[in-house]
Amino acid sequence: MRSLLSMSDLSGEELGSLLKRAGRLKREIKSGKEIKSLRGKVVGLLFEKPSTRTRTSFEVATLRLGGHSLYLSANELQLSRGEPVKDTARILGDYLDAIVARVYSQDVVNQLAEFSGVPTINALSDIEHPTQVVADLFTILEVKKRLKGLKIAYIGDGDNVCNSLLLGAATMGMNISVGCPENYRPSEKILKQAIELSVSTGSDVKVLTDPADAASGADVLYTDVWVSMGEEGEKERRLRAFRGYQINAKILEAAKKDVSVMHCLPAHRGLEISEDVIEGPRSIVWRQGENKLYGAAAVLEWLVGTDARS
Ligand code: CP
Numbered sequence: 001m002r003s004l005l006s007m008s009d010l011s012g013e014e015l016g017s018l019l020k021r022a023g024r025l026k027r028e029i030k031s032g033k034e035i036k037s038l039r040g041k042v043v044g045l046l047f048e049k050p051s052t053r054t055r056t057s058f059e060v061a062t063l064r065l066g067g068h069s070l071y072l073s074a075n076e077l078q079l080s081r082g083e084p085v086k087d088t089a090r091i092l093g094d095y096l097d098a099i100v101a102r103v104y105s106q107d108v109v110n111q112l113a114e115f116s117g118v119p120t121i122n123a124l125s126d127i128e129h130p131t132q133v134v135a136d137l138f139t140i141l142e143v144k145k146r147l148k149g150l151k152i153a154y155i156g157d158g159d160n161v162c163n164s165l166l167l168g169a170a171t172m173g174m175n176i177s178v179g180c181p182e183n184y185r186p187s188e189k190i191l192k193q194a195i196e197l198s199v200s201t202g203s204d205v206k207v208l209t210d211p212a213d214a215a216s217g218a219d220v221l222y223t224d225v226w227v228s229m230g231e232e233g234e235k236e237r238r239l240r241a242f243r244g245y246q247i248n249a250k251i252l253e254a255a256k257k258d259v260s261v262m263h264c265l266p267a268h269r270g271l272e273i274s275e276d277v278i279e280g281p282r283s284i285v286w287r288q289g290e291n292k293l294y295g296a297a298a299v300l301e302w303l304v305g306t307d308a309r310s
């Protein structure tokens with residue numbers, strides 16, 4: 001039994017075939033083909049934090065593949081009254097065929113996987129956001145027709161999205177430069193893992209403090225919010241620290257002419273990204289958001305599908 005708790009759970013071969021599967025599912029779903037790969041399967045979505053895209057895409061993907069989903073707000077479970085995660089996991093695993101969980105602590109999603117006995121999908125934790133990066137890599141592949149050898153520059157907070165992007169890029173042989181303030185670097189443990197992966201895939205992984213250096217020659221510029229869910233108390237300090245790390249027309253000058261701009265959303269115009277860039281011709285943000293549906297479908301079919309196709 002497999003789970004997707006971290007991008008490092010996927011080998012290059014597996015990730016490559018997930019991206020292909022996402023492409024096939026996009027064609028099939030858009031053409032209205034009836035898909036039954038999740039027929040009879042019940043997927044539970046246990047969310048401790050809000051979500052627009054991840055929740056809806058997993059619910060709709062489950063439905064489009066012929067399965068059924070249940071939304072379980074953590075606030076309305078006995079978890080909120082102190083029931084241990086492992087007890088919750090054991091019981092949910094008896095009822096459900098898979099768990100998709102958005103949590104504050106990575107340890108919670110790890111425990112859900114360990115004690116439920118059913119495939120568990122990390123729908124965002126404090127450390128990673130792997131399903132986001134599956135959709136992101138699928139989007140880059142659609143737009144640029146390849147991944148290996150491309151340069152992606154992530155500008156901003158070394159957060160959960162950045163960590164998963166480091167692992168995903170290195171796994172697929174993409175060069176990645178993170179441009180972030182010294183105090184907001186990605187996880188050192190994940191950075192080490194990404195550098196190890198990059199040695200075997202022949203890519204380059206860098207963390208720099210100058211955003212223009214990071215963006216230099218980039219094929220893809222990527223950013224995320226400066227204040228993640230759960231960090232609201234640090235808002236003022238963060239807004240000061242990230243001044244100068246905005247993706248705007250000036251930063252685009254450092255990148256390639258045909259650079260694609262990405263943001264996992266929700267976006268804060270005037271903070272991490274300017275209005276003209278997110279709405280402008282280099283932005284692939286809306287395609288990226290749409291593709292979360294097909295990334296979710298591919299992940300679900302891979303882990304839970306009855307007629308799992310490679
Ligand atoms: N990008 C993303 O995960 O969005 P949601 O928080 O809306 O799910």
Ligand code: NVA
Binds near residue numbers: 161225228265266
């Ligand atoms: N880093 C952001 C991602 C939101 C999808 C957060 O954790 O809030």
